[in-house]
Amino acid sequence: MKTNIITRRVASCFILLSTLFISSCEDFLDRPQLNNPDDQSFWTQENNIRLFANEFYPQFFVGYNSSWTLDYSHFKGYMFSDDVVSKNVQSLFETSVPPSRGSSSNTTSAPAWMAQYAGPTWYFGWIRKANMMLNRLDTRMKGTLSTESMNHWTAVARFFKALDYCRLVSVFGDVPYFEAEFSTGDKDIMYKDRTPRNEVMDKVYDDFKYAIQNLRENDGNQCLNKNIAAGFISRWMLFEGTWQKYQNNDNTRAKKFLDFAVEASEIIMNSGKYEIATDMHTLFGSDNLAGNKECILYRHYDATQSVTHCIASYNCSYEAQDQSANLDVVKAFICKDGKDWQNSTVENADKFDLANLIKTRDPRFEASFLDKLNVSAAALLFTSKFVDRTGPKLTAPIPAKYYSNTNTNDAPVIRLGEILLNWIEAKAELSTLGETAVTQADIDKSINILRKRPLDEEAINKGVVKSALMSLAALPNDPSRDADVPQLIWEIRRERRMELFMEPSRLLDLKRWKKINYMKGSVKPDILKGIWVDLSKEMPSLLTTAKKGITQVMKADGSIVKFNGSNAADMVGFYLPEGVKDRDDFTDRVYLSPVGKSQIDLYTSQGYKLTQTKGWE
């Protein structure tokens, strides 16, 4: 019968199919994920370790950061200092212990930025990454890499580990130090209490030493090398050295770190590769810093790659400067005779209106600020340092590179200018610790190089001239100098404030010098004022009826005049931002950040102890 044949055919069909499915049982359920390499099989070649390390770059070499993110960026990232004033109440120091101060998210996200500490939160993802890198180099790549490669990549890992510990220490002081990668089972390690700062920084010191000795001189464009490392080492060793001197009164340790700061700075200074060759706006406003000899490392931006930033738009008048330069920082600028305004013999050195300031002050003043008052700045003096000359002058339509978050001027990440200042400051500090005194030659190869920085045409056309060089023999004796700061160091700090305005980091400088009181209006009244203005001439828009009882200036005698609708002509004086008030009082505990309460509770619940930062208990 045909029917049976069909039945048999159909039946055998299904049996066949079934057999197919069942017989392939063994590997049928074997479907490993395909899209990402796994930790077991990744560590096979040098390029892979390079790709692993690449994640560090934008997190540690920030420049202008990217998109709207402002963490660690020049200008917007370092707004919390005695250089700026805002309307109403000044932003506060931290007032109470936070429930949480950290994060444990995956390492691709950066730790949150804390403006009040100019640093990171309680976050150890980068330490874990560096330790993991060290572990994999040691356990998986020994046969793969040459000794030279092994040493280089080990140095890379140790450098970033040390760099992150520097950031953590700058915020928290004592932080738990982790020698190596550990697993979830290693409770005693992960719950260890905070390691004393000195112990941590000794490890950092060793790691930095190793980095300097083993990093390649050149590992390709935009990649970490010995000089870049030396730049950051110069910054952080100066930080630690001065911290030890002023906060801990430990001169032995101070010397150890200051010596290293000098050594690292000299690697750069003596390399012959770097020089101060461009004016400020070229340095901060160029579309491409490749070849700029001042940059030890720069960050490149490119709109076609969607890698852009927003710092330029804050330096043109399209985004408001809610905080802007105050009278205190203005007064710190030397006059063109190289002297502070009280000692200066330059005509009108004691006048603080914008036109006069541009004419009489060091060129860095003109390079930092717009030559017209601008209401988008809280105190009218508008910072335009971090953009080229064109941006702030444009009227609509504005090209994308000047507004929103589509800016593309390159950022100097670490530059010779800072290294020279680090070096001379370390030298000067060392001389107070019994080392050789600073010589005029030292000044000439540091501060005076900066004073010889070329001026651009626009500055020259405005009549700006280079300041007189600093002479050790004729240091000005600034009447407003703190009694406990020697004359030379005072002038070095002033030079730093002028040169590094809104770069990393005035706040950390105040902290390492133990001068956080500069942030108090009661100590430094000028931090709450703007420059001298004649509003009816310079800014009539602040004298409309809507501004009655709001716009205010302070006369030279300290009396405050408020606009009443009819006293426009009398509105001449130091400009006071609307509703300006001093920040709430604070104590020395704000030098270091507390850790989150929940972490302390967690340690307690597990039978361990996490010590709270001093002053925050």
Next chain:
Amino acid sequence: MNEDRKRRSVKSYKLLTTLAFVLLIGNTESFAETTTLSTVNTSSEQQQAQQIQGKIVDAKGEPVIGASVLEKGTTNGTITDIDGNFTIRCKTGSLLVISYIGYKTQEIRASKNVKITLTEDTELLDEVVVVGYGSQQRKNLTGAVATVDVNKTLDSRPIADVGRGLQGSVPGLSITVPSGEVGSDPVIRIRGQIASINSTAKSTPLILLDNVEIPSISLVNPDDIESISVLKDAASSSIYGSKAAAGVILITTKKGTKTDRVSISYSNNFSWAKVAKDIDMATINGMEYAIAAIERVGSTKTGAFWKLDKTSYERTKAWYEKYGSTIKPSDPIVYGRDWYLDGADKMGVRLYNAYDHMIAEWTPTQTHNISINGVTGKTTYNIGLGYFDQQGLIKSAKQDDFKRYNATAKLSTELNKYITVRTGYLFSQRTKSYPYITSSTTADPWLYLYRWGPLQPFGTDENGNIVRSPASEAAQANTATQRTNYTNINIGATVTFTKDWTLEADYTFANNEFLENKPGTRYSAADSWSAPILRKDANGNQIYVNQDGQVVPAGTAGGMTAYQLPYSMYTGKGANPDHIYRSSENMQQHTYNVYTTYNLNLQDQHLFKFMTGLNVVKSKTVTQWAQKTELLDFTNPQFDLATGTQTSGGKTYWESQKGFFGRINYAYNQKYLIEANLRYDGSSKFPDELKWRWFPSFSAGWRASEEAFMQWTKPVLSSLKLRGSWGIIGDQSVSSSLYVPTLSYNNSTWLDGSTKFIYYGTPSAVDRHITWQDFETLDFGLDARFFNDKLGLTFDWYQRYTRNMITPGVTLPETYGTSAPVANYGELRTKGWEVTLDFNHRFNNGIGINAMATISDATTYITDYPVGSPKTITNQSAYYKGKRYGDIWGYRTERLYQADDFEYNTDGSLATIVVDGKTMYKLKGENPVYQPFVQNSANFRFGPGDVKYKDLNGDKRITNGNGTEDDPGDMTVIGNSTPRYQYGFRLGGDYKGFDFSIFFQGIGKRSIWGDGSLAIPGYNVSDGAMAETFAKDFWREDRTDAYYPRPYNVGAVAGGSTSSNNTHIQDRYLLDMSYLRLKNITLGYSLPASLIKKVFLTKARVYASMENIITWDNLRGLPIDPEAISGYSMFNNSNYNSGRTGVGAPMFKNVSFGLQLTF
């Protein structure tokens, strides 16, 4: 005519059958052989019979067409013709079985000229319910299985998909439609909102179309559906194994009819949609609010791109009086009249309503369906074609719509008495087209409808240039498409070894393709975001205008220098969206099901059913995308017409599952029912040693009403069944890299020249011992029918545990450097109940009525969680042991402070006092309650009109304790975001061809703490937009009984930290998201059969139907739809439009008309 049709159908039958055979066996010869055989069989049985005639009518006396008439115990049968008549040859006195879908089956003695009246079958106990790998008579069901009355629920409704149609009609099936985005899927959950807190595990039910998993319920054409079963408990769904852990929706499609005829149906629907709820945004009142908010902190001007101060506010009021009724949205924007410059700031004066420019009204939708089905000889077939075209709401878009094409074909033929083979084909194409305005899903144009205030201009400027706005961008944007092509092909067979032993085998290949095309552009407009420029005439001379915007000669009194918005191409080269982007995703899935069923009947007393089978699924998905920037031609964005950077990427996923399963059903005396299931499941998601697991389940039922001692209840209680079930299912819906530490690849923002560095991230920590989550359900239910089956009640109580739930591991200190690895540390329990009532009655005068009501509820608790996890209450999404899912912790609001709560200085200013380090306004009285902890901004002090929180713990301070459940301070649970008491009810009736139904649906209780300008009073006041509800009822010195506090600008901080000062999470401003919706009203009329048969119709119905027509909610007029889920849309399901509440495509209502014809 009948003959004609038969001939046609024979032809098509041959064609289709041939096709099937070629597919299956490749031997066409045998086909002829079989038909001959069966013909011979039939004729031999009819030899000794005689002709019997009869007529079959329904309760209304209308003839029933196509009813099946079968001589009992034989295959001898026929169907009724168009007049309800039939003739059959059989022996007189033999039993005839009359059956027709929707009517009770009757048996009568054959006699000449019988007239049979069929009665409607509403909820027959003999009704066959589709269950996992088989079917079951309703009376014998022991699990929690709900069925949907497909006709009543889905017919005649102007809806895009089945999901929307099922809302409110199945208790325990929760369906939420979070926005009016056309082409989006509704959110579907079975029994509770969450099955596991693990984000990669699915809480969505498995949706099976004819036993094959489908990716979305919206690909199904509602017109193709024959039945829908919802398997709710583990005992019912565990047979489907590890993918069915969160419940199953079983959809079966129409097969051929049971009667030997061809039926052709056509139906259509035309509908028009309009926004369902007024978008009531503030205008003048909102400006007053903004002024008050800035004056409070000593500022004078606010606004984003368009500023506002007291002067401009007064001018706006004057403008409104003078022009409010005369200037139309289409009138150009004129300097001097509509805006002016103050310093560098553009001051807005004219009021614009984004709605006028953004939202289209009465957008059309149409649906057409054709289906052909029938049976010829031993072959049944069904062909369905569907077309759906729905317009979206974006007014100025070139194209904004959703279209779906469906084509299905099914064919089944009985080769011989042992083997029936079948094949099926399903194709569904869905295309969503929308203006590609931006690649951002966190700030799309809908956000801007609710972000900038009424001063932000729309329309055109004096020069006729379009002004930059979401509407101008929508108009210039090219059309993006999201296209899904789903195809599945099925072949299968049923082998009938004996009457009681069958084997079913099916193989299905499914191909799902998702194609995305995003053609960008660069925008040009009079840039309302930029600084203005001087307005000059053609000769370059400055133009002057007066306050009415009229051009006046220079020097005229009252004249002023005119400005205009700069016209420019403001999208930077290569910037978003100057690119073309395409992506494709292809999923291929092979499903193989084979199972065999054996029925054993021992003296009609012991009924056994044994079933065992194998289910194998494997799938592979390949994705890729490419993008190229810098388009050359904005009207024709193409890859080869772009000059910028190219980027691309892609991924491959694969997975497989295998399961062996078995089931035993035992019924004793039709009274005691027992069922046991066992499934042995393997999944590729786990490492070798954890791949295979056993999952058992059991259920039992007792048909109490069949007991002798219950017979006295019969007049009232027609039937009663008690049932219970227990079962456990494993869940493998997790990422296949869960136990593997992987490194993720990314592009860095670090550049060398124009090359991005790439990097690999740090591998996250994993727990290698991670294993399946187990879902264990206990269910008790009863099914009862009363008054001769007219009234039905179904009740279920259940408890579902998610054991071994994957949770973040034991909290590790932050020093670990990454999140603790997830593992099976948690447990979650959902408890709930479900009730369904239905009622059907036909009065003697022919009026039929029916009613249905459902209500259900579920609550979920975290019953286990890693020890040591802090019981954080300040973060709603933090979990801890004992937490009820969705609980919102907040403060209780006592009232608003009033002026006489405070002490004053002699000059009338508020006296101050320092409390806990913060300067506060001094309160009257002895030891009053201060709230320094919740005073969070330097420029904010609690004063008159601000919120006074309740001091729950009596410590004279408002705090959150230590922010944990153990020490919550003054916080308490003030609400829950889970939808509770979901209900629906329908009333229907028919009389003389007219039918009517009305359907309501709602949520009894749900609260959320919202985000954004529609939910938080004072949210980012500088942006401008706010709900009128806030703007008209905020605290002023002359309005002290206001509901909302004194204005203050609540800064929008990334991460949604609006919880500060007056807007800490609190009960007073918690959004009450409960609602009742008049979901549908349908009025239809079926033309009398006697009339339409002249045009060869068996059914002709016209109807009008309205959807979503009225909503009653408790949102005080806020323009938020009560179904809204903050941050959820089809484009981004976690942070859509930055997580702000209600700022997506608005929900709409429809009115529609339609026609249904059957030939």
